[in-house]
Amino acid sequence: MGDRIAEGKVAASDADLILAVLDRDDREAFAELVRRHQSKIRTVLRRLTGGDAAFADDLAQDTFVLAWRNLKNFRFEARFSTWLYRIAFNAWQSEVRKRRELLLENADEVAALDETAFDEMPDVASRVDLERAIATLSDGERAAIAACYYADLSHEEAAQALGMPVGTVKTHVLRAKAKLRARLGRKETPR
Amino acid sequence: MSDRLDQVLREDARVALDDAGFAARVMRALPPALPRHSWLKPVLLLGATALGSLLAALFLPAGSIAVVQGFVDLAQHRVMTPAAMAALGMGLALAISSIVLAAETD
Numbered sequence: 287m288g289d290r291i292a293e294g295k296v297a298a299s300d301a302d303l304i305l306a307v308l309d310r311d312d313r314e315a316f317a318e319l320v321r322r323h324q325s326k327i328r329t330v331l332r333r334l335t336g337g338d339a340a341f342a343d344d345l346a347q348d349t350f351v352l353a354w355r356n357l358k359n360f361r362f363e364a365r366f367s368t369w370l371y372r373i374a375f376n377a378w379q380s381e382v383r384k385r386r387e388l389l390l391e392n393a394d395e396v397a398a399l400d401e402t403a404f405d406e407m408p409d410v411a412s413r414v415d416l417e418r419a420i421a422t423l424s425d426g427e428r429a430a431i432a433a434c435y436y437a438d439l440s441h442e443e444a445a446q447a448l449g450m451p452v453g454t455v456k457t458h459v460l461r462a463k464a465k466l467r468a469r470l471g472r473k474e475t476p477r
Numbered sequence: 478m479s480d481r482l483d484q485v486l487r488e489d490a491r492v493a494l495d496d497a498g499f500a501a502r503v504m505r506a507l508p509p510a511l512p513r514h515s516w517l518k519p520v521l522l523l524g525a526t527a528l529g530s531l532l533a534a535l536f537l538p539a540g541s542i543a544v545v546q547g548f549v550d551l552a553q554h555r556v557m558t559p560a561a562m563a564a565l566g567m568g569l570a571l572a573i574s575s576i577v578l579a580a581e582t583d
Contacts, residue, residue, distance in 0.1 A: 311510055320500040325493045343499065350503045413489055435486040467482055 300366040307357055316357075320350050323367055327374050330436045334378045334428055336421030345381060349374040364443075371437045372447040375429065379449075382425055419469040423462050426450070430458030431466075519578040526574055530567050 298306075298315070300322070306315035327349055331342035352373050360369055420428060433444035434455070441459075445452040530544070547564025555561055 313504060313507070313510070316507075317500050317504050320503050321496055324496055324499050324503075326490075328494050328499065329490065329492070346499070347503050347506055351506050354507050413492070416485060416489055431486065435483075436490040438490065463482055466486075470482075470485075 301362060304357060304360060304362075304366065307354075316354060319353075319366070323370055324350075326367065326437065327370055330371065330432045331374055331378060333417070333420050333432045333436050334375075336428070337417045345374065345377050348377045352377065367437075368439065368443055368447070371433065371439065375433070375447050378429075415470055416466075419466050422469060423465060424458075426454070427458045427462035427465070430455050431462045434459055519575070522578060523571065523574060526571060530571070 298318070300319065303312075303315040303319050306312040307319075324346065328342055328346045331345045331349075332339055335342045335345070349370060353370055356373075360366065420431060423431065429448050430444060433439045433447055434441065437444070437447075439447060441452050441455050445455045448455065543560050544564050544567060547558070547560035547562070547567075550556075550558045550561035551564055556565070
């Protein structure tokens with residue numbers, strides 16, 4: 287009987303689970319939502335925090351607790367995951383502000399990077415290298431990459447989630463990719 | 478060309494993280510469930526309104542409209558006395574509060 291209910295929850299849509307939480311305070315339904323979305327949210331936050339897994343998981347926990355508290359405000363107009371990403375980005379931004387880690391953009395540095403290097407040696411870029419390279423980006427660039435690639439949001443959705451103009455998101459993505467190409471390429475350049 | 482980097486990023490994004498107790502940790506961090514007494518709020522509000530009305534009626538200065546007398550008048554089918562009208566007004570206010578509360582979906 288319990289197993290059948292659990293199977294039903296796994297098969298239910300996000301909207302069904304949200305309604306179960308709202309109507310019946312169904313914690314098992316919320317647990318299923320957490321299980322369903324934890325991987326993406328934690329991955330995005332790991333990239334945002336420059337690979338700090340413990341910090342990212344703390345933020346991910348805060349994200350889900352905030353989602354629980356504010357679920358009645360979810361309007362079913364956007365995907366639930368998009369709404370969660372927005373909460374996650376806000377949690378991260380507010381923590382970054384608290385820690386006074388906001389970095390100034392350094393546009394000049396980008397121009398000096400060799401943008402073709404990575405494309406010439408693509409096959410050896412490991413995930414660890416990528417994580418390290420992403421960690422060297424500015425907060426804005428990291429946020430844009432996390433939103434557009436890891437959260438799989440469109441530029442418009444990313445702009446909305448990050449509270450910045452669409453043009454800024456596109457610029458951050460371009461700069462970030464130029465830096466990543468250069469950093470990953472440089473790392474793999476044969477000695 | 479840029480598409481190798483795109484591919485690497487998207488592949489990295491697709492790597493799934495094992496739950497490893499994360500969901501359980503979140504569930505433990507949720508605020509405890511509050512008892513859901515749907516009747517409690519209306520009872521408290523209506524009770525407070527009725528009590529306030531009763532106290533106001535009891536402490537009215539001498540010579541002003543006595544609401545208690547109004548209910549006595551109403552019981553005797555004397556609707557047009559000032560006291561009866563005051564009592565009707567109070568009853569109407571309570572009825573409106575009840576309707577508003579009943580219409581609340583929260």
